[in-house]
Amino acid sequence: MTLRVVEWSTGTVGRHAIAGIDARPDLELIGVWVSDPAKVGRDAGDLAGLGRELGVAATNDRDALIALKPDCIVHTAMTDDRIFEAIDDLIFFIESGINVVSSGPVLLQFPQGILDQDLIDRIAAAGRSGNASLHVNGIDPGFANDMLPLSMTSLSQRIDEVRCLEIADYSTYYQPVVMKTIFGFGQSMDETPMLLYPGVLAMGWGSVVRQIAAGLDLTLDEPLVERFDRVAADRDYSTVSVDIPEGAMAALHFEVVGQVNGVDRVVLEHFTRTHPEQCPDWPTPAQGDGCYRILISGEPQMQVEFTHHGENGDHNVSGMIVTAMRLVNSVAAVVDAKPGLVTALDLPPVSGRGLVAGR
Incomplete structure (x- = not known):
């Protein structure tokens, strides 16, 4: 039909x-x-x-x-x-x-x-x-941090922690409102972007943590835990969405954490750069400029790295494609x-x- x-x-x-x-x-x-x-x-x-x-x-x-x-x-x-x-x-x-x-x-x-x-x-x-x-x-939240990690847990004998990471360079991601107003890239480090007001991270990505917990039959502590750190630009950067002057916010790491009795059990984590040379001490994809990485601690220890790129090589373009196609399909x-x-x-x-x- x-x-x-x-x-x-x-x-x-x-x-x-x-x-x-x-x-x-x-x-x-x-x-x-x-x-x-x-x-x-x-x-x-x-x-x-x-x-x-x-x-x-x-x-x-x-x-x-x-x-x-x-x-x-x-x-x-x-x-x-x-x-x-x-x-x-x-x-x-x-x-x-x-x-x-x-x-x-x-x-x-x-x-x-x-x-x-x-x-x-x-x-x-x-x-x-x-x-x-x-x-x-979509894809994040969505397949990369609901169906993919839950499918992996079907192989587990014991689960200590499920951790879903996005590791990405957003320099070619065209969404000026998201990049500047919501994430705060290019803004003064003295300003607090929308995303980092208390409770906003848990609202935006808490659904990931709560759905995985539901799939694992976990009752989480309340509220979810938010952690983040920001990195200032060491020089001027330019992205397709926003220019980032030296000293302005250029990179962001955050976690939204579901705990049980004070112990991290389900974690959504992002490492977001606006240039691939930033934050060399942060995790990097095994290949390309962006990936989703699922880490399951327990018995056995498991890791899956999911990468994508368009025919033109741009992972931000393919990110839009996979988001669209998860819906269409x-x-x-x-x-x-x-x-x-x-x-x-x-x-x-x-x-x-x-x-x-x-x-």
């Missing part, structure tokens, strides 16, 4: 989602939403850089897209700076009877212990009302899922079925 899909946004992730929807034989792109008036009327294939038209014109008319009654919306709009407004959008979609896979807000990956229960209940009620499902996932499973909020723990295995070249 072919599922009719609307793509919601055509930015750094959305453009790759359009290409992915077009590539899957079981999906049909029937609509595209854009926020930029200059994109209205442009063909989806043009917006995705496919070099050909798909016969679907972009619109900023929400009601017109809802009236198409798609089976699913692939929602890749920016949510980091409008979390609760975005949640309202997602609730509206599922109340309207449309299933949704979304890249954010990431705290909906596993919101228990992060959002008020009243809001979680509201999402569940909206799903029941519209008989539709909502799944929020989950559409059928989410359409078949129970109504309401669906986490990775609820889904069957998701694969790239139908995407082998030349089939």
